[in-house]
Amino acid sequence: MHVILILAVQILLVTTFASAVDRGDFARTMNPKRLHMKEKLTHLRVYWHDIISGRNPSAIVIKKHVAKHSFGSITMIDNALTSDVPINSTLVGQAQGFYAGASQHETSFLMAMNFAFKTGKYNGSTITILGRNSIFSEVRKMSVVGGSGIFRFARGYVELRTKWFDQQSGDATVEYNCFLILILVAEIFLLTAIASAGDDFARTMNKKLIDLPKHETLTHLRLYWHDSIGGQNPSTVRIQQPVSNSSLFGSISMTDDALTTDVMKNSTVVGQAQGIYAGAAQGEISLLMVLNFAFKTGKYNGSTITILGRNPVMEKVREMPVVGGSGMFRFARGYVEARTKFVDLKSGVAIVEYNCYVLHY
Numbered sequence: 178m179h180v181i182l183i184l185a186v187q188i189l190l191v192t193t194f195a196s197a198v199d200r201g202d203f204a205r206t207m208n209p210k211r212l213h214m215k216e217k218l219t220h221l222r223v224y225w226h227d228i229i230s231g232r233n234p235s236a237i238v239i240k241k242h243v244a245k246h247s248f249g250s251i252t253m254i255d256n257a258l259t260s261d262v263p264i265n266s267t268l269v270g271q272a273q274g275f276y277a278g279a280s281q282h283e284t285s286f287l288m289a290m291n292f293a294f295k296t297g298k299y300n301g302s303t304i305t306i307l308g309r310n311s312i313f314s315e316v317r318k319m320s321v322v323g324g325s326g327i328f329r330f331a332r333g334y335v336e337l338r339t340k341w342f343d344q345q346s347g348d349a350t351v352e353y354n355c356f357l358i359l360i361l362v363a364e365i366f367l368l369t370a371i372a373s374a375g376d377d378f379a380r381t382m383n384k385k386l387i388d389l390p391k392h393e394t395l396t397h398l399r400l401y402w403h404d405s406i407g408g409q410n411p412s413t414v415r416i417q418q419p420v421s422n423s424s425l426f427g428s429i430s431m432t433d434d435a436l437t438t439d440v441m442k443n444s445t446v447v448g449q450a451q452g453i454y455a456g457a458a459q460g461e462i463s464l465l466m467v468l469n470f471a472f473k474t475g476k477y478n479g480s481t482i483t484i485l486g487r488n489p490v491m492e493k494v495r496e497m498p499v500v501g502g503s504g505m506f507r508f509a510r511g512y513v514e515a516r517t518k519f520v521d522l523k524s525g526v527a528i529v530e531y532n533c534y535v536l537h538y
C-alpha cells in the first residue's frame with residue numbers, strides 16, 4: 178500500500194495514521210526520499226565500565242531505591258568508555274549522566290547520558306543517549322537523541338550487551354554498539370549565519386544557502402540565560418548535594434531561569450529555561466543539562482525547544498543538541514552554543530549567552 182504524504186507537518190500524523198489499517202500497529206516506516214538530505218550511517222563500538230565498588234567508583238548512588246528492583250534510585254555516572262572489554266584497554270571517552278530505577282516489576286533503568294569522546298577526530302564530540310535499559314535482557318536498545326561536534330544532528334540507537342557482571346560487587350562491563358545517522362547539511366551551518374528576517378532575538382536563515390528542503394526552516398535564536406543559585410530569589414535550587422565539592426559530581430539542581438534578549442538582567446524577558454542540571458563528571462565540572470526553553474513572547478509564545486546535552490562549564494564554547502520542540506518548533510532538531518558572559522561565584526550568579534540553531538517546519 179502506498180501513501181501520498183503531504184508535507185505540512187500539521188497533517189503529517191493524521192495522514193500517516195488515518196491511512197493505516199488498524200492492526201494494532203503504532204509506527205510505520207516513511208519514505209526517506211522525501212527528506213532530501215544527505216545522510217551517512219556511522220557505527221561505533223565501545224565498552225562501558227560501571228564501577229560501583231572499591232575506593233574510586235565511577236558510578237555512585239545518590240538516591241536510594243524506594244521499592245524493589247531499584248525503583249526510585251538514581252545513580253550518577255562518569256564511566257570509562259574503552260575500545261575493548263578489558264578496562265585497561267584504550268580509553269576513548271567518558272559516559273556522563275545518570276540512570277534511575279524506573280520499573281517496579283523488573284530491574285529497568287531510565288538512562289540519560291552523554292558519551293564524551295576524548296580521542297582522535299572524535300575528541301570533544303558527544304552523543305546523547307536517552308532510553309530504557311532492562312539490564313537482565315540479553316540485548317537492550319536505547320535512543321541516540323542528538324550529538325555535538327562531529328556528531329552534530331546525530332540520530333540513532335545503541336545496542337547494549339553485558340559482557341561481564343560481578344554479582345558480588347555489582348560492577349559491570351557493557352558493550353555499546355552505536356548506530357548513528359549523521360546529516361551532512363549540518364557541516365555547513367556555521368558558515369551561513371545570514372539573516373533574512375527576524376525579531377530581536379530570532380531570525381530565519383537563508384535556506385537557499387544551506388540547501389535545506391523546501392519545508393524546513395532554520396531559525397537562529399540568541400538568548401541570555403540568567404542563573405542565580407544564591408541571594409533572595411534564586412532561580413535555581415540545588416535539590417541534591419554533590420558527593421564531591423570540587424567537581425559537583427552527584428549534584429542535581431532544579432532551574433527556572435529567565436531568558437532575555439540581552440546580557441543585562443533588565444532586558445526583555447522572552448521566556449524561561451526550565452529543567453535540571455546535574456554534576457556528571459568527576460575530573461572536571463561538567464553538567465548533564467535537561468532543559469526546556471519555554472518562550473513567552475510574540476509568535477513563539479507557547480512554543481518550546483528541548484535541550485539535552487553535556488555542558489563542561491569551564492570551556493569557552495559548549496555545544497549541546499536540541500533534541501525536540503513544540504508549537505512553532507514542533508519536530509525541531511538543532512544545537513545550541515553556550516558561552517559564559519558573566520560569572521560571580523560569591524553571589525552564585527551566572528549569565529550565559531545561548532545561540533540556538535533550530536531546524537524545524
Ligand SMILES: *[C@@H]1O[C@H](CO)[C@@H](O)[C@H](O)[C@H]1NC(C)=O
Pocket residue numbers: 263265266
Ligand atoms: C590489562 O590487565 C590485565 C589483567 O590485569 C593484564 O594481564 C594486561 O597486561 C593489562 N594490559 C595492559 C595493556 O595494561
Ligand SMILES: *[C@@H]1O[C@H](CO)[C@@H](O)[C@H](O)[C@H]1NC(C)=O
Pocket residue numbers: 295296297300301
Ligand atoms: C583532546 O582535546 C583537548 C582539548 O582540545 C586536548 O587538551 C587533548 O589533548 C586532546 N586529546 C587527544 C587525545 O587528542
